[in-house]
Amino acid sequence: MITTLSDDASRLRAAVDFITGQDSETLLPLLLPGLDGPELRSLVERCRFAHAALLVFPDGPGTLTEMLAACGLTVDRPPQPSVVVRERLALRHHRTVDDLDVGILRPSVTGRDGERRMVEVFALTVPPGSDLEEIAALERAAHHEAHVAFEVPAPDPLVLRGLCALFAGCGAVPDGGGYNPHENGTVFYFATSHAAKSAYRRIELYAPGDHRDQLAGHLDESRARQPAETMLRLLTGAWTTQALTAFAQLGVAEALPADRAVEVDALARAVGADADSLAVLLRYLAMLGVVVEEAPGYFRPTGVGTLLRADDPDSMRALALMYGGPFYQSFGALAHTVRTGQVAFEHLFGDNHFDHFARDPHLAELFDRSMAASRRMFEPLPAHPVLAAAARDPRGATVVDIAGGTGELLGRILAAHPRLNAVLLERPHVVEAARLRLDADRCAFVVGDFADVPPGADVYLLSRVLHDWDDERCLEILRHCARAMPADADLLVVERLLPTDNSPSLATAWDLHMRCNVGGRERTAHHYARLLDEAGLTLVGRAPLPLDGHVLHARRTDPSAEH
Incomplete structure (x- = not known):
């Protein structure tokens, strides 16, 4: 909660600073490049800079109040229900509006010109552990709801039509809108052109009252423009x-x-x-x-x-070179994978990517460095309760990283827990690279395959390994782990999990990548639980990680059984 509060509060503080430093005359030319003197004067006369908006994600009312106070903002009324933003979120993330508790607060600030303005704070309540945390992460990254707003004090139909036409003439594109019956106001959204000089890329034109007749034409234009533009953006x-x-x-x-x-x-x-x-x-x-x-x-x-x-x-340079190099080439044969179920990379290069890269020292090094490029996913792992408990064992404990690459994750764990020792199991050329990173006094190196999992350790790691393989091979790998694990050992599996509700996720994109280039797949938590169960292991917990990752915690189902 501390990280989330800090992130949202800093974004809120940036919005306050922006609002207090702008006025209509300075802001409009930044948003609408090409405005000349008469057009600018016409806009300034008919609409005023009213607020800047952002979406935050408190876990409850108390957190929201604390966040506002940290930015010197006060409110004297509870949040009002959102209509437009709640519907946009529901559509974007394939949820029902009833799932999304979105409110609006409008604390006031004073601009540099002495005019009173507002910070429009949309707040989506995200209880701890809720599946809404994924939505919060995506929205923080994309800033879909961030915008600046101009209010039209005298919004007769002719004025509204003229303002919308003037915005469009300066390159702004209709981007939705709606009528909010809770406050009897109509909003017209525009997306700015790429030439805009402001970090805010959306403009709201707010007209008090019910102007749904004018809004209907605006929405028709928005819908008419979007499919072709969306397709062009996708194709490029x-x-x-x-x-x-x-x-x-x-x-x-x-x-x-x-x-x-x-x-x-x-x-x-x-x-x-x-x-x-x-x-x-x-x-x-x-x-x-x-x-x-x-x-x-x-x-x-x-x-x-x-x-x-x-x-x-x-x-992430190595990842860019890999995704723009060999994997980019094989994605050109994606239709072959979809048509036949075969791996496009193997169809194109004549071998699986592990063997193909291993024969080329440059590609092998590039691949290993690209795998370390998602290191942010690993940042919270050393603090996992399983590793923390192992580090407190007075007898000393050992962590085995199976197919652990050049030791990016293992190095973090050893640095965080000086009393832990480790074993890295990898291919010969990868082990040589790992020796340069890891302390040989605390880490042993085993050259081998999954059948060579060292027995008798306390914690076993499978980090982004299982998604490389089909179910049959995954079962084989997990059974090797189960055989090696003592009765009280723990297994931590790091993977991306496919969502079950079709919500946006990096796992969905990687599922396509794995099918096309590797021959593996991403899986749901339930799918992993089933594989673990078949291998004689039980999923006992899971926790989210950055970059849409998760860590699954498993233990042996029947410590007395042989698998």
Whole structure:
């Protein structure tokens, strides 16, 4: 709860700072580039900057009050029910509106021009342990409901039509809206053009009263525009993959200092690229939030962009090269997988990806580094109760990481628990790489396969291993674990879990990837529980991890039985 509160409170504080630092005359040109003097004056006369909005996720009323107080905000009335946002969330996440307790609060602040404005706080209550936590994580990342609002004091039909036409003439696109009977107000949403200079990409035009006649035409235009635009954005997803890969291949991220912008000609010389083509690439990546064009032709990386630096502690460069390289090629044969059920990677390269990469030292190293690129998933694992309990064992305890790669996870666990010892089971070339990372005084290395799981340890780890295989091979792996585990040993399985309600999840995307490129699959928690049971193990608990991961905790079902 502390992390969630800090995150939401910091976003709320940023919204307050934004509102107090803007007024209609300065903000409208940022949102609607191309506004000339007469048009700007017309807009300022007919609508006023009223608020900026964001969606937060308290676990109850007390947390929401605490969050507001931390930002110096006070309210004198309870939250009012949301209609528009609740319906948008329900549609986006395939839930019923009754599942979503969304309220609206509007604490006031004073702008730099002395005018009173509001912070519109949408609050979706997310009880601890609720399945709504996934929705909260996705919404925090995407900022779908963040917007700035302009109120129309005299919203007669002619004025509303004129304002909507003026917004559209400046590149803003109708993006839904609705009528809220709880406060008798009508909202018209617009998405800004890519040329907008504000971090807020949605505009709300708020008209007091019931204007559903005008709203109907706005919604028809929104629906008419969206399918084709949505399809184009989907079809160009491959361009994004290759743009990121080119950015990584050329070493552009390394050539961009984090603290200042670099002129594109100088940058092109530094990385050996054509300046005009590099500028086109960077403007595309600026649209995606990977870099920022601070002045014409001058770029610097965002926090997202720095993840493609090879020297960044959380670097995802190897993953970009892998997904934009061999896996990108095999995804071109996805139809073959769907048509035949066969692995496209094997169809294209003539072998499974493990053997194919193992024969090429460069690809083998790249693959191992790409697997470590999702290290954020591992951050909470050292604090897992099973590992914490093992670390307190006065006799000393041993953790076995099965197919643990180069030791990214095991290194974190050993660093967090100095009294633990470890064993890493891996292929020969991976073990050699792991020796450079892990302390040989505390970690033994075993070269082998799943049949070589060392017996007698206290905790066993299978981190992102089972999703590589079909059910038959998974059962075989789990049975090897069960045979090696003493009666009181624990097994921790780290995987992404498929949702059971079709809600958005990284696991759904990875399920397609595993079928096409690896021959494995992602699974639901129930599916893993069934496999564990067949292997003589019992699922006794699970907990969420970052990046849509989960850790499953299992123990032997019958310690006296042989499997």
